[in-house]
Amino acid sequence: MLLENKNAVIYGGGGAIGGAVARAFAREGARVHLAGRTRKSLEEVAEAIRAAGGAAETDQVDALDEAAVDRHADAVAERAGSLDISFNLISYGDVQGTPLAELALADFEQPVHNAVRTMFLTSRAAARHMIRQKSGVILAFGGYGDPPRNHFMGGLQVAFGALESLRRNLAAELGPHGIRVLALQTGGVPETIPTGFDWADAITEEIAGQTLLGRPASLADVGNAAVFAASDMARSMTATAINITGGSVVD
Structure with a gap:
């Protein structure tokens, strides 16, 4: 297994993408520590794992709260013995359509x-332990670019640009x-569109139409790419993004 004996903290672990990544990490042998504000959704993912x-x-954690993030990272490292992977997948409260x-x-x-606040706080908390270990992987998620x-x-695209600079x-x-x-770069994951959203089919078709492969990344694709990025298979990769846009972004 690619992540055997690794401890992975996933902020926003009760969400669609966070849950997919958590399940993929656990499948590959990692012990996943799901952090978020909503206990119910976290427990649902944990029970499936x-x-x-x-x-x-x-753990119920507000990833925008400095003290809460630090306490949680310290507690994970103490009880688990290490903090090997940190992946921030919380939502940012963006307003679109205007x-x-x-x-x-x-x-x-x-x-x-x-x-910027949550990525800085969670990365700093993880880095303090990873520096002592002399190893670790910090992952970011975003759709930066044009x-x-x-x-x-x-402000969402501006936020992604700021995250790229921080990374x-x-x-x-x-x-x-x-x-x-590392960052995982998608061109949109249609499975995250809320059920019943009026424009879901049109958005899915548009996202797929912008790709070279004729299909966007799925939640499973995101989970698999995250496993690769966090594993020793990618041990020579840092300071870059893993492009899983299906070719909608051409590097």
């Missing part, structure tokens, strides 16, 4: 503030300590 023979723990020229300042600022045409993304800085500073920092 345990039912499949994996190991999962849950042109920037009409968007309220608070709505624009919120995803930028939340994304803004999609005919969509009003609010580069983290990789540069933490690399000498044996810590890798």
